Amino acid sequence: MYSGFPSGLFVDDVSADSSAEFPDRASMMEVRLQAQEDEITLLKSSLADALRRIRLHDQLLPLLKQNSEKLGNPERQRKPTLPSLTPVTTQLTFSYGCCSLTHCISSKNTWQSIKMFIRGRPITMYIPSNIQNYEDLKMEPPSERLELDWVYGYRGRDCRANLYFLPTGEAVYFIACVIVLYHINNRTQRHYRKHTDCVRCLTLHPDKVRVASGQTAGVDKDGKPLQPCVHIWDSTSLVTLQQIAFLCVIDDSNEHMLSVWDCNKGTKHAEIKSTNEAVFAVEFNPSDSTNIITCGKSHVYFWTLSAGQFTKKQGIFGKYKKPKFIQCFVFSLTGDVLTGDSEGNILTWGKSAADIKTLGKGAKETFQIMRQTRAHEGSVFTLCTLQGGALLSGGGKDRKIIRWSADLAPERECEIPEKFGAVRTIADVDGEELLVGTTRNAVLRGTFSDGFVAIVQGHVDEMWGLATHPSQNIFLTCGHDRQVCLWNTEEHKLDWCISLEEYGLCADFCPNGSVVSVGLSTGRWMVLDLLTREVVSESTDGNEQLSVMRYSPDGSFLAVGSHDNFIYIYNVTESGRRYTRFGKCNGHSSFITHLDWSKDGKYIMSNSGDYEILYWDIAAGCKLLRNRFESKDREWASYTCVLGFHVMGVWLEGSDGTDINALCRSHSERVVAVADDFCKVHLFQYPCPKPKAPSHKYEGHGSHVTNVCFTHSDSHLLSMGGKDMCILQWKVIGGGGMVDSRERLASGSSTSTSSPEPATIQQDLTLLIHSVNKRKISKSVVSNLTPDQQSQL
DSSP, X not given: OOOOOOTTOOOOOOOHHHHHTHHXXXXXXXXXXXXXXXXXXXXXXXXXXXXXXXXXXXXXXHHHHHHHHTTTOGGGOOOOOOOOOOXXXXXXXXXXXXEEEXXXXXXXXXXXXXXXXXXXXXXXXXXXXXXXXXXXXXXXXXXXXXXXXXXXXXXXXXXXXOOEEOTTSEEEEEETTEEEEEETTTTEEEEEOOOSSOEEEEEEOTTSSEEEEEEOOOBOTTSOBOOOEEEEEEXXXXXXXOOOSEEXXXXXXXXXXXXXXXXXXXXXEEEEEOOSSOEEEEEEETTEEEEEEEEEBTEEEEEEXXXXXXXXXXXXXXXXXXOSBEEEEEEOTTSOEEEEETTSEEEEEEEEOOOHHHHOTTOOOEEEEEEEXXXXXXXXXXXXXXXXXXXXXXXXSSOEEEEEOTTOOEEEEEEOOGGGOSEEEEEESSSSOEEEEETTSOEXXXXXXXXXXXXXXXXXXXXXXXXXXXXXXXXXXXXXXXXXXXXXXXXXXXXXXXXXXXXXXXXXXXXXXXXXXXXXXXXXEEEEETTTOOEEEEEEOSSSOEEEEEEOTTSSEEEEEETTSEEEEEEEETTTTEEEEEEEEXXXXXXXXXXXXXXXXSEEEEEETXXXXXXXXXXXXXXXXXXXXXXXXXXXXXXXXXXXXXXXXXXXXTOOSSSEEEEEEOTTSSEEEEEETTSOEEEEESSOOSTTOOOEEEOOOSSOEEEEEEOTTSSEEEEEESTTOOEEEEEEEEOOSOOOHHHHXXXXXXXXXXXXXXXXXXXXXXXXXXXXXXXXXXXXHHHTSOHHHHHHO
């Protein structure tokens, strides 16, 4: 697709800057031409291989026929001798799904290369010089493993009644696929991790030990729907159980099926369509297990279960205004049902004798409103009963928590800070102290007299930006909620959080650790001081979103990758507080996705949305390197590019090019972590240059994993979910002695490294002469030859 001016218009806007870009444009066209030539070469070799197979088949067929005719005579049963065939090209093809890898070694080519095809596009990657035989490389899973250490976040924005307090001193709540048991005094976490998709509901048994949790009905990798499920487990041992007599469940289908399960037998006891409207809560009557209450949009239903059959009675609003939503309900000590609604009222429901005059002869008893109590401005989101019959209510719009006596007389109230949102749910700790879950994904702890402070916090929208500090145990996140958050991995808490006008998508710390740069959705980026949180510098590059920020190893340059297909390079001075434009990398035909600096800070490797791998000489003025094989032995300070020889093996079978969102090599260069689109975090050996490489796979996220990053000491890995708004902190365990990645590659090849034969040297020299004549080889390569070899050139 091309974009430009309408037909018939011409704009004369040639300047010195645009004329300077002509060599870059020529280089870009040469790169594209080279890619097309590579593809033609591959097609020719494939055709030659197919013709060879046909010739081989034609030669084998008469021999096989002749052999089959001689099977009757034992003296004539001899193995046929096949003619000797010399292939022009050795080609090994590994194809899986939309992603295929082809290894072509031409007898006329000194530089071995790998071709990887994604969505039909060929990607050429050159094999480093220290690999003598690519086929003999062995890929093994890394000795390092991951262990879930901490979970940041709480799902309160769109879930209800999902916070409880256990006798063990732990708060139990969920986010993503993990149920967290957080000890509020010891500040430790345990995790129930048997769920395979996002947990959406939670309830606690009256014994305060057993927990039931339900997960959403997701889809598999092929998009096929999966069944929702409920887990019943012991909160002390975290062992999954099936010991509760009955469990009541409402699914999220159009009919909102109400079902009761006999968990001892593992069978469904009864099922019925409840309503086509949204359902917010369901619960057994604690004094009569045959009675079930449900509530939701404009309804309260009272169900009776008898002999496997449901009967339903609808609550009658009568003279009272029917609210749009019944948000929650509880049972009073007297057996009445108390509901909270979207009008801000608490309604008391009770049984009434049948009104024969209105309903006619034979009418049965009904459930009607006995009392209406004005409670909050806006919705009543939650109700919580206390020992002795007192009641707590939590408001939406007014953000108030009110304590009511048993006869619904207000006793005390307080208001939670606006930055935490509305009250979503309340859990009683000891009658005085409370836990409060909020709509902005925070858990608060406090009392009416002392107020409330956050003990759990998280983002409230999709997250993408993640960066770890170069020397401290802190990391920074940003996302679509326009929040920039700094977290402490040792204390497991939020150090600070600021709000922006636009949402952040990427970030990176300056190597000196004093400032951090954040790229935004509008092309603007800013630099924040970690101590003062003030903006010390800001700039705008283009008008499209930024996808990557990356400082050079010494901190003298900052590279800004944009969705306008450019990489902007800035000089960095004054300890990361002053930035001046150095140049612009122009050559990609799609938006920038990832980039890395070389260890000497002179070169950049970058990936784009159309699966290009380009290399740039920054010191030479952001020049595009035409001959990519010159970068095959270059060492990179970081490795986050998802396309490259050293990480080719992380692409799984069936990948379509967008299935890997991010990867990160450890600072030790031993392992590489991968974030994929299927809620998984993978840990591979590094380097990982062969397809279908084995890995360790970890679950916990309930959405596409958008980013991964190792801490400065490689002690932990951080992974970030997109829509699940969850940050998982993994502890890196295991791992033996330090082995350099280059040694690992070299040791993986069994080919002898002794001096080559003279004939091979002569062939290489002939090729070098041809390459120099064609100006395809640099002077640095020639300078590495012996004097005798140079004289032949």
